[in-house]
Amino acid sequence: MSGHSKEFPITWGMVIDIDKCTGCGACMASCQTENNIEPQPEASNKLRSTSWMLVYELTNDKAFPDHDIAFLPRPCQQCGNPPCVSVCPVVATDKNEDGGIVSQVYPRCIGCRYCVAACPYHVRYFGWYDPVWPEGMEKTLSPLTSVRPRGVVEKCSFCHHRWNLAKDAARASGKNPDNLDDGAYVTACVQNCPSGALSFGDLKNPKHKVHELIKNPNAFRLLQRLGTNTQVYYISRREWVRKLGDNYLKSE
Amino acid sequence: MGLDRRAFLGLVAGGAVGTMFTPIPWKLLDDVSIWTQNWSWIPRVPKGQIDYVTTTSKLCPAGEGLKIMRVAGNPISAAGNPDHPLSRGGVSALARSEVYMLYSPARVKSPMKKSGKGFEPITWEQAMLEMADKLGAAKGAVACVSGDGTGTVNELLSAFVGKLGAAGYFMMPSEAATAAKAVKLMGGKGQAGYDFENADTVLVLGADIFETWGTSTRNRKAFGDSRPVGQKPKSDYIYVGPTRNNTAAVCDQWIPAATADLGVVALGIAWHLLRAGATSAAPGFDTFKAVVNGGFGPEDVKRATGIAPEVLAGVAKALASAKAPLVVTGSPCGQGLGAAPVIAGMSLNLLLGRVNKPGGVYALPELATVVPGAMTREAMLAGDLPAFLKGVADGKTPAPKALLVYDANPAYGLPETATMAKALEKIPYKVSFSSFLDETAAMCDLVLPNSLTLERYDDLATPYGSGFCVYSLTVPYQKPVHDTRTTGDVILTLARKMSVDLKFDNFLQVLKEKVATLAKASGGFVAKDVMPWQVAAGKPAPALAGGDLWKALTSGYAWTMVGQVQATLGFAPEVLAKAIKAGKAPEKAVVLAPYAQLRTGTPTTGIPCQDLTTVPDTELIGESTFVRLNSATAKALGVKKGATVKLTAGGASCEAKVHIFESVMTGVVSAPLGFGHSAFDVFSKGKGANYLSLLSVVEEPGTGLSTWAAADVKIA
Ligand code: SF4
Numbered sequence: 022m023s024g025h026s027k028e029f030p031i032t033w034g035m036v037i038d039i040d041k042c043t044g045c046g047a048c049m050a051s052c053q054t055e056n057n058i059e060p061q062p063e064a065s066n067k068l069r070s071t072s073w074m075l076v077y078e079l080t081n082d083k084a085f086p087d088h089d090i091a092f093l094p095r096p097c098q099q100c101g102n103p104p105c106v107s108v109c110p111v112v113a114t115d116k117n118e119d120g121g122i123v124s125q126v127y128p129r130c131i132g133c134r135y136c137v138a139a140c141p142y143h144v145r146y147f148g149w150y151d152p153v154w155p156e157g158m159e160k161t162l163s164p165l166t167s168v169r170p171r172g173v174v175e176k177c178s179f180c181h182h183r184w185n186l187a188k189d190a191a192r193a194s195g196k197n198p199d200n201l202d203d204g205a206y207v208t209a210c211v212q213n214c215p216s217g218a219l220s221f222g223d224l225k226n227p228k229h230k231v232h233e234l235i236k237n238p239n240a241f242r243l244l245q246r247l248g249t250n251t252q253v254y255y256i257s258r259r260e261w262v263r264k265l266g267d268n269y270l271k272s273e
Numbered sequence: 274m275g276l277d278r279r280a281f282l283g284l285v286a287g288g289a290v291g292t293m294f295t296p297i298p299w300k301l302l303d304d305v306s307i308w309t310q311n312w313s314w315i316p317r318v319p320k321g322q323i324d325y326v327t328t329t330s331k332l333c334p335a336g337e338g339l340k341i342m343r344v345a346g347n348p349i350s351a352a353g354n355p356d357h358p359l360s361r362g363g364v365s366a367l368a369r370s371e372v373y374m375l376y377s378p379a380r381v382k383s384p385m386k387k388s389g390k391g392f393e394p395i396t397w398e399q400a401m402l403e404m405a406d407k408l409g410a411a412k413g414a415v416a417c418v419s420g421d422g423t424g425t426v427n428e429l430l431s432a433f434v435g436k437l438g439a440a441g442y443f444m445m446p447s448e449a450a451t452a453a454k455a456v457k458l459m460g461g462k463g464q465a466g467y468d469f470e471n472a473d474t475v476l477v478l479g480a481d482i483f484e485t486w487g488t489s490t491r492n493r494k495a496f497g498d499s500r501p502v503g504q505k506p507k508s509d510y511i512y513v514g515p516t517r518n519n520t521a522a523v524c525d526q527w528i529p530a531a532t533a534d535l536g537v538v539a540l541g542i543a544w545h546l547l548r549a550g551a552t553s554a555a556p557g558f559d560t561f562k563a564v565v566n567g568g569f570g571p572e573d574v575k576r577a578t579g580i581a582p583e584v585l586a587g588v589a590k591a592l593a594s595a596k597a598p599l600v601v602t603g604s605p606c607g608q609g610l611g612a613a614p615v616i617a618g619m620s621l622n623l624l625l626g627r628v629n630k631p632g633g634v635y636a637l638p639e640l641a642t643v644v645p646g647a648m649t650r651e652a653m654l655a656g657d658l659p660a661f662l663k664g665v666a667d668g669k670t671p672a673p674k675a676l677l678v679y680d681a682n683p684a685y686g687l688p689e690t691a692t693m694a695k696a697l698e699k700i701p702y703k704v705s706f707s708s709f710l711d712e713t714a715a716m717c718d719l720v721l722p723n724s725l726t727l728e729r730y731d732d733l734a735t736p737y738g739s740g741f742c743v744y745s746l747t748v749p750y751q752k753p754v755h756d757t758r759t760t761g762d763v764i765l766t767l768a769r770k771m772s773v774d775l776k777f778d779n780f781l782q783v784l785k786e787k788v789a790t791l792a793k794a795s796g797g798f799v800a801k802d803v804m805p806w807q808v809a810a811g812k813p814a815p816a817l818a819g820g821d822l823w824k825a826l827t828s829g830y831a832w833t834m835v836g837q838v839q840a841t842l843g844f845a846p847e848v849l850a851k852a853i854k855a856g857k858a859p860e861k862a863v864v865l866a867p868y869a870q871l872r873t874g875t876p877t878t879g880i881p882c883q884d885l886t887t888v889p890d891t892e893l894i895g896e897s898t899f900v901r902l903n904s905a906t907a908k909a910l911g912v913k914k915g916a917t918v919k920l921t922a923g924g925a926s927c928e929a930k931v932h933i934f935e936s937v938m939t940g941v942v943s944a945p946l947g948f949g950h951s952a953f954d955v956f957s958k959g960k961g962a963n964y965l966s967l968l969s970v971v972e973e974p975g976t977g978l979s980t981w982a983a984a985d986v987k988i989a
Contacts, residue, residue, distance in 0.1 A: 034809065036502065036503075038500075038502045038503070040500070040523060041314065041496075041497055041500055041502070041523060042522075042523070043483045043484070043493070043519040043522055043523050043874065044519050044785050044882065045365065045366060045483070045484065045519060045870070045871065045887075046366050046872045046886075046887025046888075047363075047364060047365055047366045047369060047872075048879075048889055049368070049886055049887045050351070050366035050369045050872070050886065051364070051369055051883050053883045053886055054369065054372075054373060055350065057318065058768050058886075060373075060883050060885070060886075061885065061886065061954065062882075062884035062885070062955045062956055063895070064883060064885040064886040064888070065888040065889065065892065065893040065894060066884075066890055066894055066895070067889075067890050068890075070886060074332065076736075076887070076889075078889065078891070080935070080936075083935065084903065084904055084935050085529075085903040085905060085935045085936065085937070085939060086529060086938070088512070088903075088935030088936045089517075089936075090516070090517055090936050091522065092522065095373030102337055104779070116682065118765065151312070151315060151749055152315065152316075154316060154376075155376055155377065155378045155882065156376070156378070156953075157375075157376035157754065158373055158376035158377075158541050158882075159316035159317075160319065160347060160349075160376065161317060161348065161349050161372050161373045161375070161376065162316060162317075162318045162349070163342075163349055163350065164318045164319050164320055164321070164323070164344050164349070164629065165318075165320065166318070168315050168316055168317070168716060169315075170312050170315050170396075177311075203971060205606055209352075210755050212353075212362065213353055213363060213369065214361075214363065215353070215365065215489075215493040215494060215497070216483070216493045216494075216496065216497045216498075216523070217361050217363075217491045217494070217497030217498070217502070218491075218497070220502055230502075233503070234502055234503045235648045237503040239503070240503070256502060256503055
């Protein structure tokens with residue numbers, strides 16, 4: 022199915038080293054403020070809260086002392102074949118821009134939530150309520166991301182605004198905005214992760230680290246069998262972690 | 274002219290067709306969709322020029338340098354400062370909160386005076402007058418509790434309290450205090466510093482080095498560097514502790530061991546090293562050898578800890594064959610561990626010859642004090658706050674007449690919480706300088722809110738855990754949001770009012786003097802192109818360029834120094850013999866092993882509102898926190914997944930839900946700290962239980978130190 026994916030000369034992608042992630046949540050906290058997601062008093066309830074980046078805990082399902090755990094940070098996987106795009110009746114979400122980032126146009130979204138149901142990675146969140154910030158805290162909103170009203174669906178954009186900033190900076194310094202240096206554009210989670218578990222770059226650019234990393238024998242993608250052809254890759258030396266990345270049957 | 278039916282229909286049809294060709298309905302539809310989402314009550318994002326400034330986090334104990342994004346001059350968000358050696362671009366969830374916490378609903382908005390059960394706002398002038406009066410009357414019996422382990426403000430506070438007649442100066446319990454005690458008992462000097470950057474095999478005994486222990490962001494950067502993505506790791510990390518916590522989750526090996534057995538494990542490893550011929554010229558070696566050989570052989574250790582002899586033999590081999598092994602000891606919950614396990618862990622560093630070596634442990638010198646009459650950090654860390662307050666509660670120690678509380682929340686953040694609260698109640702006059710209305714502030718007579726990190730000048734000197742001396746500045750980038758003041762300035766004003774001479778007029782002067790002193794210290798340099806761990810590894814230290822250190826520090830760079838104090842560390846075998854015993858594992862007891870994480874803040878911050886998102890639903894749901902136990906323990910106790918249970922220990926009890934988690938060793942219940950606040954705001958208050966209240970303070974034999982990192986607990 023991956024043959025159906027649209028190809029883009031620049032393809033932004035993330036490589037997440039699961040073996041380095043301590044599950045600290047700094048990436049999630051970075052994302053919340055970077056993208057103007059309101060503080061939620063019941064935020065530990067993952068069924069009722071919005072977090073574009075969510076760290077899952079994986080286990081090998083064995084009992085003590087053979088048990089093992091791993092943490093899996095989950096941004097939008099930016100599928101090559103996004104199941105959310107084909108179901109959107111108003112083209113509020115699309116994959117048509119260079120970079121391969123799946124867009125989400127809030128003013129166009131009618132809140133039908135088909136995409137929420139279609140996304141196999143649970144990256145899409147519906148705003149049931151208007152966002153509210155504690156008094157005064159709205160002064161710390163980022164000017165780079167809009168504030169969404171209730172009734173629309175939102176998701177990780179790979180901090181798309183940072184790409185624009187990086188291109189502007191490249192233009193200002195006389196560089197080619199379509200051939201950014203490795204690291205010139207990274208998302209907020211990647212920037213702040215203290216463990217260096219997250220890498221980001223243009224998967225097609227041989228000068229970017231991620232270009233090589235995705236060829237690593239320990240690299241895998243989530244639910245690859247669905248043919249979503251995602252732009253987020255994971256790396257783990259542990260076989261059980263790699264196996265959890267897809268729906269394997271017990272016999273496989 | 275009449276309009277017949279035919280003409281009318283024609284007009285309607287024509288009109289309908291016509292509208293298809295005008296853009297008006299489409300434009301209107303588009304506008305409707307835009308305007309129905311453009312609700313006036315949805316906040317607007319700020320507009321203006323974006324720029325970046327730098328400072329140092331004071332909320333996060335890891336002490337990261339920060340890069341603050343501003344819009345039109347207003348701080349918007351905090352990220353790690355790539356130029357700062359304690360951050361290198363990384364930031365904890367807590368340090369990330371530095372900007373939005375300015376607007377935390379829990380902030381104290383002006384000076385407040387107790388009035389009945391609540392508070393009433395007063396002016397700073399009234400507050401100063403009252404305080405001068407009350408502290409004057411309390412002369413000779415004024416105590417102070419500080420939770421700031423790195424600030425020069427401690428010099429002002431200790432000098433002030435000292436001149437009034439101190440009943441004691443106490444730091445909130447920390448890993449730093451435990452390590453300081455251990456170093457002292459070993460005959461050493463200085464602050465233990467751990468050079469993770471140059472280490473290749475790291476044995477971690479209990480310490481949650483990637484969460485709560487020391488300079489955790491820097492520790493993680495060093496760890497990350499030694500693990501290039503997609504390549505074979507260049508380091509080996511082994512964790513020993515009761516749970517596979519966030520640190521152990523990324524280590525190469527987890528060896529389950531109870532917190533109480535960490536010292537036994539260390540000496541068990543020493544046995545293997547000694548057998549393989551390890552020797553040391555450090556004082557006390559022969560006695561140490563006798564102690565280890567006499568009671569910590571593989572079978573003794575197995576009986577006490579359940580750890581198979583070959584496991585520890587493997588660890589010893591890994592350490593002995595490494596180029597740069599390092600042993601780090603600490604408490605799995607960031608507090609309450611005894612000094613003896615730290616001595617035992619340090620003795621491994623001695624046996625391996627890792628003291629004052631690249632990739633090993635350094636005895637870091639303390640930076641010189643500048644306030645006359647100030648206590649040294651070493652002296653401050655010698656106070657034992659839980660023991661003191663327990664004495665006050667029991668009536669064995671006279672209660673101070675007045676207590677100043679700076680950046681600390683002893684009513685929440687100490688073990689035996691009920692006893693500590695009782696002691697605090699006995700102190701007739703209490704003043705809190707807390708920025709947030711925490712549990713202790715709520716008990717105080719006066720709350721004089723300190724300005725937050727981005728609103729004040731402050732500093733950070735060598736946080737515990739750092740492998741090198743480091744100093745950086747906190748610079749204000751906005752006017753205080755509320756009617757708050759920098760506590761350093763408040764103390765100086767008050768001192769003047771009370772005719773106490775502290776030499777300085779304002780806190781900025783104090784910091785400038787501190788920096789001027791550093792500029793004169795030999796060996797110091799600004800970490801820019803060369804980082805301190807590179808100097809430790811042999812690169813020449815750059816000169817302190819140009820002398821304008823203040824400018825460099827206010828631009829976000831850090832002053833650093835690599836070096837050590839000259840003092841000989843010995844084995845302190847007498848202490849080990851008294852404090853560490855490889856007894857038989859107690860049958861059937863269930864042990865409570867708490868864990869802490871930066872995302873739930875510190876006792877002084879509460880849970881930062883955006884960090885609540887990072888808390889998993891296996892830790893907190895609604896008003897219930899979960900404790901973790903493995904299925905074998907759950908079965909033995911007859912409790913099921915999701916059940917609500919009551920944990921009882923030390924005369925206190927807490928509720929919890931059960932989360933079955935197999936990465937907790939059998940017989941251990943692991944409980945998250947940082948919850949169960951009765952103060953702060955909707956993001957902290959009433960969320961779960963404070964399991965610190967279950968931990969009893971026990972005096973460690975041989976050292977006299979208060980300990981409480983674990984407790985036997987009943988679950989029903
Ligand atoms: S910040 Fe890094 S280490 Fe922490 S949870 Fe996110 S990816 Fe993992």
